[in-house]
Amino acid sequence: MKKLLALIILPVVLGGPWACAARTDLRPLADLAGGGPPAFCQKNAPDQPWAASFKIDGVFLGGRRVVLIGANRYDPVPRRLESVLLTVEGLVVFAGTVEPGRIFVEKALPPFDGPDLARGLLADVELMFLTPTGPPDYFGINPDGRPACRWRKPDGSVIEIGLSPNGDKTILLFDPWGRLTRRVLASAVEENGPPGRLRLQALRGGVYNLTVELLEKER
């Protein structure tokens, strides 16, 4: 009996907080030479305001496709992102504001008027455009072989940002049980502006893919 208990308890003790989730997608980071977190983790958010418009191409489960225009305005102080979605004809169908820890929906027309969908939409916007600030909680080499940093959010979820040799960033969101729920690939990344291209894969809580392409930016 004692041996059986040990077989159950030891993996939890040795594996840390994620060991209980036998099917977790969150694997430990390997050690990174150099001692401190990578440079790209230490300045991960623009310190200048910017505004931009985007083309958003969404493909949903079942193959349904939606094309919208998005407009975002980012202010570093306070750290805030205002986001608007429009149809191709120019009708505003969604508007909201995201600040760290706060989401506010200002306008939502069908099909974006469901409360869960509206908040989920802004959460995706936050994931794509409001990367974590402050020193990472963990850093190292991720299972894909890239230098990566992780931040644990108050709700227990984890955001990982990894850097590819070509400068692309991969943003992963794990839920409190270590399951991968979102994968974002950011290309043409600027230090003080929006990325030129984003691809988001939603894997849980609704399955869909979004491709976001920069149309025009202003400062």
Added chain:
Amino acid sequence: MTNSLFGKIAALLILPALVGLGRPGLAGADEWADIRAAAAKTRTVRAEFTQSKHLRILSRPLVSKGRLVFLAPDRIRWEYLEPIRSVMLARPDGSDMFLWTDGGWTADSGQAVEVRRIVLDEIGAWFAGRFEQSGVFSAELDQGPPLKIILTPRAGLRDFVTRIELTSADALGAIKKVEIFEGPDSRTVIDFTRVELNPELVPEIFRQP
């Protein structure tokens, strides 16, 4: 909000641009009867447009360019060329929307179909110049100059659109500009150029993108 209401909102973004377009004799037409008489002379319309979307969060408007074709009483082709290519086709037997994606046209079979069908519910009255008979908007004339038709939504749309202004271009009375006010944070301006009245049209342009 129902699909019907959403459709009417989408309709107002398109229909005002077509209403009264190129109607000769509107200048000095301070009676709705004159407007209806002018509207009766137009069989087809073809024009280009530049649409500027003004948002509070952007310093510069979002600019789209496109073209429209109309065949009285109820066929419309409303096409955006940039920055996103799309085509809306409206006919008595139905409506379609197509998006240009991955190098080809893709039919949008979602909510847009319902939107287009609802647009047709209003289109007959608009093109006949029967503004004052619309169930969606109340209309008034502002003699200016320039001459303006001011449309105010009736109950149900007021949370989304506050008013629409159709501005006459010159003494000949062609509608040059449409402004759609969605509230303090949003306004759409559509400017028309290269307007042709009664050109010959190929019927297939209302069926295929």
